[in-house]
Amino acid sequence: xxxxxxxxxxxxxxxxxxxxxxxxxxxxxxxxxxxxxxxxxxxxxxxxxxxxxxxxxxxxxxxxxxxxxxxxxxxxxxxxxxxxxxxxxxxxxxxxxxxxxxxxxxxxxxxxxxxxxxxxxxxxxxxxxxxxxxxxxxxxxxxxxxxxxxxxxxxxxxxxxxxxxxxxxxxxxxxxxxxxxx
Ligand SMILES: Cc1cc2nc3c(=O)[nH]c(=O)nc-3n(C[C@H](O)[C@H](O)[C@H](O)COP(=O)(O)O)c2cc1C
Numbered sequence: 001x002x003x004x005x006x007x008x009x010x011x012x013x014x015x016x017x018x019x020x021x022x023x024x025x026x027x028x029x030x031x032x033x034x035x036x037x038x039x040x041x042x043x044x045x046x047x048x049x050x051x052x053x054x055x056x057x058x059x060x061x062x063x064x065x066x067x068x069x070x071x072x073x074x075x076x077x078x079x080x081x082x083x084x085x086x087x088x089x090x091x092x093x094x095x096x097x098x099x100x101x102x103x104x105x106x107x108x109x110x111x112x113x114x115x116x117x118x119x120x121x122x123x124x125x126x127x128x129x130x131x132x133x134x135x136x137x138x139x140x141x142x143x144x145x146x147x148x149x150x151x152x153x154x155x156x157x158x159x160x161x162x163x164x165x166x167x168x169x170x171x172x173x174x175x176x177x178x179x180x181x182x
Contacts, residue, residue, distance in 0.1 A: 001031045001032075001033060001180075002029065002031060002032050002033070002051045002052070002173060002176050002177040002180050003033045003034075003035070003050050003051050004023075004032055004033070004034045004050060004051065004052040004053075004054060004169070004172070004173045004176065005034075005035050005042075005046050005047065005049075005050035005052065005053050005054065006022050006026065006035065006036045006037070006054045006056070006169065007037055007038070007039055007042045007046070007053070007054070007055050007056070007071065008036075008037075008038065008039060008056035008057070009038070009039045009040075009056070009057050009058060009065045009067040009068050009071075010038070010058060011058060012058075012154070014058065014095040014145075014147040014157060015056050015057065015058045015093075015094070015095045016038075017157055017162070018093055018095055018143065018145065018157065018162070018165045019036060019056050019093075021162040021163070021165035021166045021169070022054055022056065022093060022143070022165050022166065022168055022169035023036040023169060024166050024169065025165070025167055025168065025169030025170035025171075025173070026052070026054070026170060026172070026173040027169075028170050029170060029173040029174055029177055031177070032173050034173075035049075035050070039067045039070070039071040040067065042075060043075065044075055044078065044079060047075065047076060047079060047085060048079070048084055048085075050088060051088055051089065051176040051177070051179075052088065052089045052090070052091070052125075052172050052173055052175075052176035053085070053088055053089070053090045053091075054091045054092070054093070054168075054169060054172055055068065055090070055091075055092050055093075055113050055117075056092065056094060056095075057094050057113060058094070058095050058096065059094055059095070059096030059097070059098075059104055059105045059106050059109045060109075061105070062104070062105030062108055063105055063108050063109050064094070064110075064112050064113055069112075072113075072116045076116070076120055079120070080119060080120050080121075085121060085122060086120070087121065087122075087123065087179075088122050088123070088176070089123045089124075089175055089176045089179065090114075090117040090122035090123070090124055090125065090172075091124070091125040091127070091142055091168065091171075091172040092110045092114055092117075092141065092142035092143075093110075093127075093142045093143040093144065093165060093168060094106050094109045094110050094142065094143075094144050095144070095145050095157075096109070096146060096147070097146065097147060097148035097152060098137075098146035098148070099148070099150065099152070103139070106139060106144045107139060107141060110141040110142045110144065111141055113142075114141060123179070125171065125172045125175055126140050126141060126142070127139065127141065127142050127143050128140075128171070131167050131168065131171070132163065132164060132167060133160055133161055133163050133164025133167065134164060136158070136161045136164060137161065138164065142168070143164060143165050143168040145157050145161045
């Protein structure tokens with residue numbers, strides 16, 4: 001058995017939609033138990049039980065959202081004191097409007113979550129460019145998708161892109177499972 005925790009923040013539902021796909025991918029691994037939960041509701045127990053932690057944030061003002069940071073500081077930081085999350089695997093994803101074609105801060109949003117993961121002692125799993133759908137906006141730090149066009153009109157998320165999110169969840173869970181066996 002392997003347990004994957006998918007924790008996300010969302011305002012408009014885009015990051016939640018991606019989180020659902022990531023969770024679906026994780027569930028495709030035999031023996032996987034998957035917990036999909038909002039950052040407002042996640043507890044220390046969820047983190048302790050997980051073998052893989054996958055965290056997703058909307059890009060807010062060029063970085064991750066305050067609710068994700070609150071989760072890290074209030075839920076995870078006390079676990080850091082006990083090294084309780086050390087050796088688990090971790091990956092990230094983000095959604096953003098991406099205005100200006102420069103990503104709108106998606107890299108900083110993902111790197112800030114990964115920096116926190118490194119502090120917690122997690123084994124960081126990236127988003128390899130060989131992943132089907134990477135060309136739709138993949139960034140090596142994690143899965144990323146634009147949810148607005150250049151006129152700030154919501155675009156939704158294509159099924160092809162959601163498939164890439166699914167593969168991200170599957171890949172991270174597969175690695176967590178292989179490490180757990182040893
Ligand atoms: C307060 C706020 C700040 C935002 N700042 C950025 C930003 O700096 N860069 C960006 O690309 N998108 C930014 N956005 C757009 C969101 O990241 C984007 O719409 C995202 O997909 C929303 O995710 P959600 O539907 O899960 O809430 C911002 C949205 C809000 C509400």
